[in-house]
Amino acid sequence: xxxxxxxxxxxxxxxxxxxxxxxxxxxxxxxxxxxxxxxxxxxxxxxxxxxxxxxxxxxxxxxxxxxxxxxxxxxxxxxxxxxxxxxxxxxxxxxxxxxxxxxxxxxxxxxxxxxxxxxxxxxxxxxxxxxxxxxxxxxxxxxxxxxxxxxxxxxxxxxxxxxxxxxxxxxxxxxxxxxxxxxxxxxxxxxxxxxxxxxxxxxxxxxxxxxxxxxxxxxxxxxxxxxxxxxxxxxxxxxxxxxxxxxxxxxxxxxxxxxxxxxxxxxxxxxxxxxxxxxxxxx
Amino acid sequence: xxxxxxxxxxxxxxxxxxxxxxxxxxxxxxxxxxxxxxxxxxxxxxxxxxxxxxxxxxxxxxxxxxxxxxxxxxxxxxxxxxxxxxxxxxxxxxxxxxxxxxxxxxxxxxxxxxxxxxxxxxxxxxxxxxxxxxxxxxxxxxxxxxxxxxxxxxxxxxxxxxxxxxxxxxxxxxxxxxxxxxxxxxxxxxxxxxxxxxxxxxxxxxxxxxxxxxxxxxxxxxxxxxxxxxxxxxxxxxxxxxxxxxxxxxxxxxxxxxxxxxxxxxx
Numbered sequence: 001x002x003x004x005x006x007x008x009x010x011x012x013x014x015x016x017x018x019x020x021x022x023x024x025x026x027x028x029x030x031x032x033x034x035x036x037x038x039x040x041x042x043x044x045x046x047x048x049x050x051x052x053x054x055x056x057x058x059x060x061x062x063x064x065x066x067x068x069x070x071x072x073x074x075x076x077x078x079x080x081x082x083x084x085x086x087x088x089x090x091x092x093x094x095x096x097x098x099x100x101x102x103x104x105x106x107x108x109x110x111x112x113x114x115x116x117x118x119x120x121x122x123x124x125x126x127x128x129x130x131x132x133x134x135x136x137x138x139x140x141x142x143x144x145x146x147x148x149x150x151x152x153x154x155x156x157x158x159x160x161x162x163x164x165x166x167x168x169x170x171x172x173x174x175x176x177x178x179x180x181x182x183x184x185x186x187x188x189x190x191x192x193x194x195x196x197x198x199x200x201x202x203x204x205x206x207x208x209x210x211x212x213x214x215x216x217x218x219x220x221x222x223x224x225x226x227x228x229x230x231x232x233x234x235x236x237x238x239x240x241x242x243x244x245x246x247x248x249x250x251x252x253x254x255x256x257x258x259x260x261x262x263x264x265x266x267x268x269x270x271x272x273x274x275x276x277x278x279x280x281x282x283x
Numbered sequence: 284x285x286x287x288x289x290x291x292x293x294x295x296x297x298x299x300x301x302x303x304x305x306x307x308x309x310x311x312x313x314x315x316x317x318x319x320x321x322x323x324x325x326x327x328x329x330x331x332x333x334x335x336x337x338x339x340x341x342x343x344x345x346x347x348x349x350x351x352x353x354x355x356x357x358x359x360x361x362x363x364x365x366x367x368x369x370x371x372x373x374x375x376x377x378x379x380x381x382x383x384x385x386x387x388x389x390x391x392x393x394x395x396x397x398x399x400x401x402x403x404x405x406x407x408x409x410x411x412x413x414x415x416x417x418x419x420x421x422x423x424x425x426x427x428x429x430x431x432x433x434x435x436x437x438x439x440x441x442x443x444x445x446x447x448x449x450x451x452x453x454x455x456x457x458x459x460x461x462x463x464x465x466x467x468x469x470x471x472x473x474x475x476x477x478x479x480x481x482x483x484x485x486x487x488x489x490x491x492x493x494x495x496x497x498x499x500x501x502x503x504x505x506x507x508x509x510x511x512x513x514x515x516x517x518x519x520x521x522x523x524x525x526x527x528x529x530x531x532x533x534x535x536x537x538x539x540x541x542x543x544x545x546x547x548x549x550x
Binding site for chain 1: 513521
């Protein structure tokens with residue numbers, strides 16, 4: 001991806017202060033650049049600072065040291081917080097706690113109401129957004145009658161209706177069943193490909209990283225590794241030393257080749273199955 | 284615990300009747316107008332007219348009479364009490380019954396009947412409002428009606444938003460309560476037997492986790508709202524636009540006629 005940086009972290013540090021007034025470092029001297037149109041997956045343990053990263057990206061948090069630049073703005077030194085939040089949409093983990101509206105369409109309207117979109121245009125945008133996430137048939141439903149995946153799709157519709165350039169999923173699939181997780185991943189991949197929305201997926205499911213353009217591995221407030229999924233997951237030993245999981249296919253391939261079974265590095269379960277079949281047939 | 288799953292929010296009965304389709308602002312104002320009318324009425328005929336009018340509205344809402352009256356259950360006790368107090372306390376006119384210092388006199392009976400009819404009509408009429416208007420519409424209507432008050436510092440937008448968020452979270456919190464009850468019951472807490480005090484004490488095991496989770500939800504919701512650009516009522520537009528139609532005009536026309544009639548008929 002050779003385009004202008006959309007989000008740029010320069011030497012960013014961030015601390016939380018605990019109840020005794022002690023500073024707990026969350027991010028330390030972090031540098032990160034996200035280009036327009038990219039699909040980046042950020043993985044890491046709980047407490048590795050990956051959620052803080054997300055909140056820094058749309059000015060919900062401001063860096064203690066260093067600079068976060070979003071589009072033309074610096075988050076710490078601008079009055080345009082609202083424009084930043086319109087440009088960078090954030091989907092949270094718990095679907096129940098981010099739906100404000102009493103019906104699906106009311107919820108999608110919430111963000112539009114906030115940025116003062118005229119009612120007539122709102123109608124069009126809501127319909128388009130619901131259609132894009134496949135929820136058009138549920139516009140009048142009450143959120144508590146939806147499945148987890150449907151709720152998260154509603155939340156995503158609420159964000160894409162605001163026409164953002166970046167969509168951040170902050171562990172948005174963590175509370176979903178495998179079916180819901182698959183739905184959401186397919187949806188954001190399509191939004192990335194077809195609508196050109198930059199996607200940053202923060203997750204602790206390594207499986208969600210295999211289709212990304214880039215994987216960023218966070219550890220103790222720092223970037224531990226980054227690169228294409230193929231490069232990052234090639235170093236299984238290093239990842240596992242830090243206690244991070246790798247996709248199942250990668251793990252199996254790693255064990256097999258360590259034990260003398262000749263299988264080339266791969267990422268997807270499908271590739272693994274094909275390789276194993278080939279081995280079996282060529283025995 | 285299926286009761287919690289089917290907990291009715293308010294008592295709204297969805298429908299498309301004339302009354303349902305009135306603007307919520309119109310209906311809210313109508314309850315006020317009706318209250319004034321009820322207090323203007325002071326004789327049998329004017330009460331009869333208002334009762335007839337209420338009956339017409341009930342008919343117009345196409346909700347069964349039985350369902351409407353069932354909603355008045357909590358009011359029955361109040362009605363009976365008011366009736367009794369007035370019968371016994373108001374003096375004047377012929378004495379019908381005397382039992383020691385307790386007497387039932389003509390004026391007392393008259394007052395008792397009128398006051399309880401008054402109360403019953405008011406209760407009936409306002410329950411018709413909540414029966415035919417969804418809570419969401421009500422909140423919208425209130426926000427718009429009270430909007431002028433925001434100029435003198437009343438946080439009208441915030442109050443309306445609180446209302447809608449509360450409505451949105453009632454089912455979520457009910458589900459949660461259900462889960463907590465089951466979780467605690469499976470850990471051996473007995474909610475069904477024992478004295479009042481013991482049962483009350485056991486309720487703590489439900490209320491505390493529920494509050495903790497409600498606060499956590501509130502915090503996350505606030506963050507999510509901010510992330511979606513929420514910054515108070517200023518400069519905000521609304522998806523739901525309320526519009527007065529010919530129906531509302533007709534309704535207000537009828538109100539005017541009623542005023543004239545009651546004003547003319549009353550003694």
